[in-house]
Amino acid sequence: MTPRTKEQNEEIRLRRLAQIRKAAADVFLNKGPLLEIRDVAAQAGLGYGTVYHYYSNKGDLLHDLLWDALDRAGEWLEVPMEAPHDSDAGMAPAGGHFRLAAAADTGNSAAAGSRSGSRVTAAELGPVAAAGVRLMQLWAEDHALYLLHKLAGEGFAALPEGRSIPLLAAFRREVLTPLAALLRSGHAADGAAASGGNAAEPQDLLQHAEMLLAALVGCASLSLRRGKLHEEARDIARLLKL
Template sequence: MSPRTKEQNEAIREMRMNQIMQAAAEVYLEKGIQLEIRDVAVKAELGYGTVYHYYKNKHMLLEDLLWDALYRTESAVLPALTEDGGSLHKAESFSRLLLRMCIQDPSVFILLKTVADNFHHFPGNRFIKLSDNFQQRIYLPFVELIREGIGSKSPEKTANLIFGSLVGCTALNIHHNMQSEMDVEGIVDMIFSGIQAKER
């Protein structure tokens, strides 16, 4: 049997890390910050030593999970920022894409919830850079759409209300095992019709 090539090793490494991060997201939804590397190993059906080889502690693992979620979130909402149409249309489209991503990808939901909680479960200042990147790449572009599209007197407050609504709807869906598919269109329409009525 010939030794693996560098490319094969890299492919295996990438597959293992994705497997570990997917398991970590599932465990985080069950246990929150109380998750341990052992829990992740069990969920991923990998040996504890294998997971520990990639991540020496849960904070390193969660940090990678959240950065990866940030990149995926940015890719998911990019079409809304670049499509044709007015700012209000783009803000609604952005919200739909974000809600769909939260439902499909637990790590994106965890990112939004963690940002909403201001990273208060995490020790030290290791998440300041992540928070700053989220602000620049996700939050502030959305605030600008709200400012232009709705003419909101306080677009940050409106953006926070929308993000909070999306996180809350996703949490209900995840933690209450709702069997029916979430009505993304209806939820976003309801949020925006209420906001527009209030701003008039």
């Protein structure tokens, strides 16, 4: 048998890591922080020793899972960052263009088969509602993304402070700031009358973005556990009056 090349070994390693992280996210939905490495191994269909070779404790596994999910967290909403006003600190201008991005392939074939027929556009629902629906549909396809948003709302308290602080700062930069920019654009589109003639402050919009994500996480939980989130996302958006 021909020995594997270094590139083949690296491909196998990355594929195995992705398999373990996906299994860990699935287990966390049911067991929360009580999950153990043996639970992840069973969910992934791997031996305990194989998983332990990559992750000797669940803290390291959760940490890597969340950072890996953060790499995909901005795909649901892409905001070109044009020159901001001085007071807007990193937000796109009100007239900026927003686009809902396609989902990453997470290996969930059932969800992937339903993507093409359930694309959401801002013209149908409005930009904020469309973004919320698409995000929930991504959660249905990629449970690690849901876990990222859920734990972000808790300040990543499941991690030690030295690990939670950098992750929370990155989440704010990669997720909350673009969402706040979308909310700012929505306020501008609604007209000054809706806000009493005063534009919302950037900090208020960031808090609004945090509350919106918390509401989506809470409302999506039951549908996600029942395997119905992809198809019920629009109903949730209407319930929340996004």
